[in-house]
Amino acid sequence: MAGKKRSAPAASRSPSPARTPPAPFHFPSVRRGQPLFDSYTFHSVDAEREGAAAGRSLEQEHEREHERPKVEGEWMLGVDEAGRGPALGPQVYGIAFCQLSYSDTLKEMGFADSKTLTDPLREELFKDILEHAEDVKYAATVMSPADISMGMLRKTPYNLNAQSHDVTINLIREVVERGYHVKECYVDTVGPAADYQAKLQSFFPTISFTVTSKADALFPIVSAASIVAKVTRDRILSEWQFAEPGVAEGDRADAARLFGSGYPSDPKTVAWLQDNFDPVFGFPNVARFSWAPVKNALLKKGAASKWDDEPASIQKYFSGTPAGPERTPLWKEYNLVSVGEF
Numbered sequence: 001m002a003g004k005k006r007s008a009p010a011a012s013r014s015p016s017p018a019r020t021p022p023a024p025f026h027f028p029s030v031r032r033g034q035p036l037f038d039s040y041t042f043h044s045v046d047a048e049r050e051g052a053a054a055g056r057s058l059e060q061e062h063e064r065e066h067e068r069p070k071v072e073g074e075w076m077l078g079v080d081e082a083g084r085g086p087a088l089g090p091q092v093y094g095i096a097f098c099q100l101s102y103s104d105t106l107k108e109m110g111f112a113d114s115k116t117l118t119d120p121l122r123e124e125l126f127k128d129i130l131e132h133a134e135d136v137k138y139a140a141t142v143m144s145p146a147d148i149s150m151g152m153l154r155k156t157p158y159n160l161n162a163q164s165h166d167v168t169i170n171l172i173r174e175v176v177e178r179g180y181h182v183k184e185c186y187v188d189t190v191g192p193a194a195d196y197q198a199k200l201q202s203f204f205p206t207i208s209f210t211v212t213s214k215a216d217a218l219f220p221i222v223s224a225a226s227i228v229a230k231v232t233r234d235r236i237l238s239e240w241q242f243a244e245p246g247v248a249e250g251d252r253a254d255a256a257r258l259f260g261s262g263y264p265s266d267p268k269t270v271a272w273l274q275d276n277f278d279p280v281f282g283f284p285n286v287a288r289f290s291w292a293p294v295k296n297a298l299l300k301k302g303a304a305s306k307w308d309d310e311p312a313s314i315q316k317y318f319s320g321t322p323a324g325p326e327r328t329p330l331w332k333e334y335n336l337v338s339v340g341e342f
Contacts (some may be wrong), residue, residue: 011263019262019287020146021055023306024235024239025123025127025236027123027126027130027232028042028044028130028283029042029138029139029140029142029228030232030235030236030239031142031236031324032239033241034227034241035241035242035243035285036090036142036145036236036241036285037144037146037243038144038146038147039090039141039142039143039144040141041139041140041142041143041170041174042139042140042142043137043139043142043170043174043178044137044138044139045137045139045175045178046178048133049150050081060104060252069179070122070181071179071181072330073100073101073181074097074099074100074181074183075097075098075099075100075180075182075183075184075340076097076099076100076103076182076184076185076186076221077095077096077172077175077182077185077186077221078095078096078185078186078187078215078216078219078220078221078223078225078226079093079095079098079168079171079172079185079186079187079188079222080081080093080094080095080187080188080215080216080222080225080226081094081164081188081229082094082222082226082229082231082232082234083229083233083262084160084164085263086261086262086263086269086288086330087262087263087264087273087286087287087288087291087292087293087294088145088237088259088262088269088272088286088288089097089145089233089235089236089237089240089259089262089286090142090143090144090145090233091143091148091160091164091229091234092140092141092142092227092229092232092236093140093141093143093164093167093168093171093229093234094138094139094226094227094228094229094230094232095139095140095171095172095175095225095228095277096129096136096137096138096222096224096225096228096275097135097136097138097139097175097180097182097221098135098137098139100183100184102135102136103149103220105135106136106220106221106223106224109125109128109132109220110125110222111221111223111227112187112216112217112220112223115216115226115230116217117227119234122227122230122231122234123231125131125201125224125227125229126228127295129224129227129228130336131311136224136226137175137180137229138224138225139171139174139175140229140232141167141170141171141227141235141269142164142232142236143167143289143291145286146285147271147283147286148160148163148288148290149288149289149290149291151163151288151341153260153289153290161190161191161321164190164195165190165191165199168187168190168200169200169203171208172200172203172204173200173203173204176184176204178196179265182204182207183207183208184207184208184209184210185204185207185209185210185216186201186209186210186215186219186221186222187209187210187211187212187222188212188214188215188216189199189209189211189212189215189223191211193212193213194211195212196211197209197210204338214289219250237257237259237262237286237298238257240257240259240286242245242256242284242285242286243284243285244281244284245286247276247284255275256276258271258272258282259272259286260272260281264291264292264293273287273294273297274292277297277301279301279302279303280302280303282294282297282298283297
C-alpha cells in the first residue's frame with residue numbers, strides 16, 4: 001500500500017464550552033491505567049497475530065506456534081530511543097521495519113528526524129504507521145525508571161549504555177524469531193559507533209549493520225523508529241499513573257504531571273523536583289533515583305537515617321562462649337562441651 005506525505009494538521013475551531021473534548025488517541029504501545037513498575041515490550045506483529053488467531057482453535061494455534069512460518073521478502077529495520085538523558089520518566093526504545101522495496105515510500109510519507117517535528121505532526125506520522133500496518137511494523141521497549149535505577153545502583157553497576165545495547169539486541173532478536181528476514185539494520189549509536197556496530201554484527205552475522213550518530217536524520221526507517229519511541233514516551237508521561245496515593249489527586253492532578261522535559265536544566269523539571277520531594281520517601285516512582293539531581297536532593301534534604309544492623313562476622317559462629325540460654329546441670333555432670341569449643 002503506497003503512503004502519502006502527511007502535512008501538518010490544520011487548526012481546528014475552538015470547541016464550544018458545552019462540548020466535551022474528545023479523548024486522546026490511544027497508541028497501542030502505551031499501557032494505560034496502571035503504574036509503570038516493570039519494563040515491557042510491545043510488538044505490533046503480535047497484536048496482528050492475536051487478532052488473526054481469534055477464529056482458530058487452541059490446537060490449530062499450537063501447531064502454528066511450532067511452525068514459526070517465515071515472512072516473505074527481505075526487510076530493513078531501524079532503531080532509535082527517546083528519553084535517555086532525563087531524570088524523570090522511562091527511556092523508550094523504538095524499532096520500525098519494512099521491506100527494502102518500501103524505503104522510498106517512507107521518505108515520501110515525510111519521515112524525518114523526530115526531534116525537528118512538532119508533537120502533533122509526530123503523532124500524525126505514528127498514525128500513518130498504524131494505517132500502513134501491512135507495510136510498516138514496529139515495536140517498543142519501555143524501560144521503567146525503577147528498572148533503569150536498579151541496574152545503575154547495583155554493586156557492580158549495569159550502566160545505561162549496557163542496558164541500551166541489551167534492549168536493542170533483544171528487539172532485533174525478537175523480530176528475527178518472528179520469522180522476518182532482516183537484511184539491513186540502521187541504528188542510532190550509543191557510545192563509539194564502530195564498537196557498537198561490531199558488537200551487533202557479532203550477534204547477527206547475516207544482517208548488514210549501519211551504526212552512526214544522527215541516524216534518524218539520515219534514514220527514514222530510523223526516523224520512523226524515533227517517532228515510535230518519542231510518541232510512546234511522551235504519551236506515557238502525559239498519562240502517568242502515580243503509584244503513591246495523594247500525589248495527583250484533587251487540585252494537584254494537573255500540576256503533578258508538569259514534568260517539563262525531564263532534563264535537570266529545564267526550569268519546569270527543577271520546579272517539579274522541588275515541589276514533589278518527601279524527606280523520607282524521596283520522589284514518586286517517575287523519578288530515576290540513580291540520576292545526580294535526585295540522589296543529591298536525597299543526600300541534602302532527606303531525613304537522616306542510621307542503620308543499626310550488626311556487621312556480619314563468621315567468627316561469632318565458632319566462639320567458645322556458648323550462645324543462647326544458660327546450660328542445664330546435666331552438661332556439667334557429664335562434662336559435655338560444644339563442638340565449637342574444640
